[in-house]
Amino acid sequence: MSSRLARTSALTVAAVCGSALLVMTAVSASGNTAEEPRLHDIQGKTRISPFAGKQVTDVPGVVTAVRGFGKARGFWLQDPKPDDDPATSEGIFVFTGEKTPDVEAGDSIRISGEVAEFYPGGEEAGGQSVTQLTGAEWKAASKKKAKLPKAVGLGADRVPDAYAPEGKGDEGNIESLKLQPRKFALDLYESLEGMRAGLRNAPVTGPSTEFGELWVTADPGENPTPRGGTLYGAYDQHNGARMKVSSLLPREENHFPKADVGDELRGATTGPLDYDNFGGYTVRATAMGELKDNKLKRERTRKQSKDExxxxxxxxxxxxxxxxxxxxxxxxxxxxxxxxxxxxxxxxxxxxxxxxxxxxxxxxxxxxxxxxxxxxxxxxxxxxxxxxxxxxxxxxxxxxxxxxxxxxxxxxxxxxxxRKGGDATTPVKVGDDGGKPKLSANPGRIEPQEEAWKESRKPLAxxxxxxxxxxxxxxxxFSSKGGDQPMEGRFQPPVRESEKQRTAQAKLVNSFAKKVEAIDKxxxxxxxxxxxxxxxxxxxxxxxxxxxxxxxxxxxxxxxxxxxxxxxxxxxxxxxxxxxxxxxxxxxxxxxxxxxxxxxxxxxxxxxxxxx
Structure with a gap:
């Protein structure tokens, strides 16, 4: 983070994405002089706006979508006259808090406000920030409804195979790096932040959740599974063509599709591209493709034979x-x-x-x-x-x-x-019973007082x-992945701090098995x-x-x-x-x-x- 941003104050706000609660931290500072940039100037060529903490005035744009629910209400604004730099986004989110904005899609307005960087989930969570306008005021620039900017199509030919650049410094922060949208998937999505984007005939790779969201892929050929999913088979196999979809459409009962992996959203799914701490880049759909149910079946395994x-x-x-x-x-x-x-x-x-x-x-x-x-x-x-x-x-x-x-x-x-003796704190021992292993307690816990099992489930032998x-x-x-930096975050490669505890736990289970096999190979x-x-x-x-x-x-x-x-x-x-x-x-x-x-x-x- 730059020294200028490090001196800014932090403001915490609550926001709702879908029906899932987000906690966001705004990094901002008071600016003395108002400037009149375009939206692509505000977004800049990196993840952090060059105008962060400053007041901007009379910025033109067309309202593309409105979020009128929850505690993170606001709307997305896009410049209908883009520049020719693929690294600079033409869109932005205007945050109005708990107040529903009095705008509609297609409104042409001129807006003034303060530029801020919001970190969904809090800055310490390691996610990326969202460039926003806060404390905004606007006025109509035209009485006529404008045609919405064309949604940027996300397809296999557009999303780069490489996922993210390697970050700078000890922390590996990528915020200060110039975006390379033709080289890295995360850079592509950041270059489209706040802009209308979408997919056509998108295969579902993550089923619908109770929060009204699902996952699709822009590239069905990217590490596919036989049942229509996308396989995560290595730490460097991020599958950058994945994209989350949530809906800005009216919340009618059963409106959001109930999709399984292998289904498809036929037609166009489009809306402003956003970022949250529950998976990163997300299409907030104002148009949702029609669900094609490909009728995925639940599997049954065969019955074991008598001697199995x-x-x-x-x-x-x-x-x-x-x-x-x-x-x-x-x-x-x-x-x-x-x-x-x-x-x-x-x-x-x-x-x-x-x-x-x-x-x-x-x-x-x-x-x-x-x-x-x-x-x-x-x-x-x-x-x-x-x-x-x-x-x-x-x-x-x-x-x-x-x-x-x-x-x-x-x-x-x-x-x-x-056998008697098994309790929460007594470790099970492996004894030698005439050349056969024998547990001191059956069942028994493996080394339950070891530090590796602190606030974690103890294995049962x-x-x-x-x-x-x-x-x-x-x-x-084993212990959860809580505390790891997110795959789609601003630190690349992300640090998986929780691995240390699971590795220590695995060594204890390995040691137990070794003791059994030492008595009977x-x-x-x-x-x-x-x-x-x-x-x-x-x-x-x-x-x-x-x-x-x-x-x-x-x-x-x-x-x-x-x-x-x-x-x-x-x-x-x-x-x-x-x-x-x-x-x-x-x-x-x-x-x-x-x-x-x-x-x-x-x-x-x-x-x-x-x-x-």
Missing amino acids: LSVATYNVENLSPESEPAKFERLSEALVKNLASPDIVALEEVQDDSGPQDDGTVAAGKTLKTLTDAIEKAGGPAYESRQIDPEDNADGGQPGGNIRVAFLYNPDRVDFTD GEFTFKGRQVFVVANH DAAVIAAGDFNDFPFSPSLDAIREGGVLTSPMDELPADERYGYVFNGNSQVLDHAVTSPGVGPVKYDIVHINAEFHDQASDHDPSVVRMKP
């Missing part, structure tokens, strides 16, 4: 007795029909019996019984459950919810030998027997769950270090390795890794949630099968 042990992992997303009954029904039906009633299930995000109420409750017996009863009602086995109650508010997640990992298992297929074969299963839910160990990280991440490298555990996911075709969709990218967060003693396995990610607008969870479950 099936182990599944499923993040059930803050499940508690306070959850809607329909959620229990959908989860149980998925476990029975889509997952073919696995023998063992590692569950993540099981909340305590009072759910998000922060009342000191830590037990989850009611949560698990409600689920197992629903499974039996759906035609599944009479699962039994095992888990360890955490200390109150010590494991992160939704405040008061006390999420934890837990096991379900089918006692008709699997034996579980309970369980010792099972299947057809006489001893099998150790570890249920995991042919021991069967399966570590499964929500690792909150990618197959190519340092944490997955750490858990596989030394070949103690390996990823059967690697046997899947590369474009099928995903089970979570974030900001239009299909990616991997959930894993099942196995020891060499497990032998050949069959691995399946069962796509039933992440690609669909109606989800029982935001994660897809996966299943690994082995033979004793």
